[in-house]
Amino acid sequence: MSKRIGILTSGGDCPGLNAVIRGTAKSCDQLGYDCIGFLKGYEGLYDPVQYVPITPKNTKGILSQGGTILGSTNKGRFAAVKGVNNRVEIEQHLIEGVKKTIEQLDIDGLICVGGDGSLAIAQQFHENGIPVVGVPKTIDNDLSATAFTFGFDSAIECATDALDRLHTTAASHERIMVLEVMGRHAGWIALHAGIAGGGDVILIPEIPWKFEHICHKILHRESQGKKFTLVVVAEGAHMPDGNMVGQEVSGQQLKLGGIGRAVTDEIERRLHRETRLCVLGHLQRGGAPTTFDRALATQFGAHAVRMVVEGRFGEMLCYRPPEMTSVPISEAVSRIRQVDPDGPMVQAARALGLSFGDRPADELSIGVFDKNVCYIHSRPEGEELLADTEAAVEAALS
Ligand SMILES: Nc1ncnc2c1ncn2[C@@H]1O[C@H](COP(=O)(O)OP(=O)(O)OP(=O)(O)O)[C@@H](O)[C@H]1O
Numbered sequence: 558m559s560k561r562i563g564i565l566t567s568g569g570d571c572p573g574l575n576a577v578i579r580g581t582a583k584s585c586d587q588l589g590y591d592c593i594g595f596l597k598g599y600e601g602l603y604d605p606v607q608y609v610p611i612t613p614k615n616t617k618g619i620l621s622q623g624g625t626i627l628g629s630t631n632k633g634r635f636a637a638v639k640g641v642n643n644r645v646e647i648e649q650h651l652i653e654g655v656k657k658t659i660e661q662l663d664i665d666g667l668i669c670v671g672g673d674g675s676l677a678i679a680q681q682f683h684e685n686g687i688p689v690v691g692v693p694k695t696i697d698n699d700l701s702a703t704a705f706t707f708g709f710d711s712a713i714e715c716a717t718d719a720l721d722r723l724h725t726t727a728a729s730h731e732r733i734m735v736l737e738v739m740g741r742h743a744g745w746i747a748l749h750a751g752i753a754g755g756g757d758v759i760l761i762p763e764i765p766w767k768f769e770h771i772c773h774k775i776l777h778r779e780s781q782g783k784k785f786t787l788v789v790v791a792e793g794a795h796m797p798d799g800n801m802v803g804q805e806v807s808g809q810q811l812k813l814g815g816i817g818r819a820v821t822d823e824i825e826r827r828l829h830r831e832t833r834l835c836v837l838g839h840l841q842r843g844g845a846p847t848t849f850d851r852a853l854a855t856q857f858g859a860h861a862v863r864m865v866v867e868g869r870f871g872e873m874l875c876y877r878p879p880e881m882t883s884v885p886i887s888e889a890v891s892r893i894r895q896v897d898p899d900g901p902m903v904q905a906a907r908a909l910g911l912s913f914g915d916r917p918a919d920e921l922s923i924g925v926f927d928k929n930v931c932y933i934h935s936r937p938e939g940e941e942l943l944a945d946t947e948a949a950v951e952a953a954l955s
């Protein structure tokens with residue numbers, strides 16, 4: 558046994574990747590292992606092979622740094638999935654090339670740090686006899702086997718801070734503010750930040766929504782004297798016609814983005830209220846990791862080394878508080894973890910009066926409506942609530 562471990566970081570970057578690299582370096586050092594880091598995700602494994610030594614010395618000071626010193630990519634030659642759970646075979650010559658690299662460099666085990674797509678690549682390596690161990694990362698928190706991936710906490714910290722800031726300006730100007738956050742197939746960022754940042758409407762991929770219901774909510778708030786509204790929308794939420802908003806780029810997953818603009822414009826068109834958009838974008842992926850992410854990522858580094866030493870290949874680490882355990886990578890990538898529309902977080906949000914755009918706001922009464930001013934008053938005692946508020950709002954606003 559050569560006592561050498563390899564590590565790579567793949568997929569969309571996130572805060573905490575450097576903490577895993579440092580944790581791995583320190584742990585390898587303690588156990589008398591060498592460590593090398595491949596550059597640019599899986600791309601550095603073959604043609605050309607690109608790597609650097611990873612030691613406690615050259616990882617000094619990176620614990621609190623965002624990004625990854627090894628670089629990362631979410632496109633290239635190794636795609637193993639297309640869309641959700643659609644397997645694509647990695648070309649055999651690439652697999653053979655990677656095998657050769659692993660053999661020539663005498664690597665006992667390769668630690669692959671990535672999200673669902675990157676770990677699907679690791680799974681195909683495993684099936685071809687390459688000794689891999691998976692470490693879950695993604696700001697989307699959408700890996701099913703682990704309660705948390707690192708990067709998520711830092712992302713929601715950023716999104717919540719953005720909502721705090723939008724809150725004050727929205728209130729001052731009596732405006733509707735729409736915040737577009739990341740979240741490809743899962744609405745965890747929108748949900749957590751929406752709750753923590755006092756959002757009023759949360760739109761996520763898991764819950765189909767309609768503009769009428771968003772407008773209900775805004776008008777309902779106005780009827781209570783609340784003249785501003787915060788809407789949080791996940792970039793992967795589906796429009797009412799079922800489509801996602803983004804750009805098709807050949808050979809890549811759909812480049813998401815733009816739903817915030819569509820939501821903003823339509824609210825303004827329907828309600829004639831000043832509505833502004835903020836797209837948080839890659840701010841969510843940058844910057845220093847939170848304490849939680851540093852601690853989780855550092856532990857992942859140490860445990861991943863232990864998994865290689867114990868020969869637990871083809872497994873992915875998972876954090877199920879208080880346990881740090883592992884599952885077969887195949888199981889971890891077979892389905893993504895989405896928000897349960899009937900789960901406790903959504904229930905709690907609904908109990909607070911938050912809207913997911915899927916039903917009319919409670920107790921909405923449509924009393925006085927003016928096409929240009931569009932205001933609403935509280936339902937007078939004894940007056941019937943209109944049976945079909947949705948149709949009434951539509952009629953009034955179209
Ligand atoms: N070397 C590569 N060649 C081709 N595709 C790659 C490569 N590395 C990563 N990818 C692709 O990048 C995408 C993102 O990777 P991953 O799922 O690991 O990260 P993520 O943080 O969950 O990001 P996302 O939400 O975009 O999926 C996946 O579709 C994955 O297949």
Ligand SMILES: O=P(O)(O)OC[C@H]1O[C@](O)(CO)[C@@H](O)[C@@H]1O
Nearest residue numbers: 569631695696697739740741813
């Ligand atoms: O870096 P890119 O290509 O813009 O990737 C964006 C995607 O990566 C993620 O941030 C996950 O890492 C998704 O939420 C988002 O759709």
Ligand SMILES: [Mg+2]
Nearest residue numbers: 672673674695
């Ligand atoms: Mg992913």
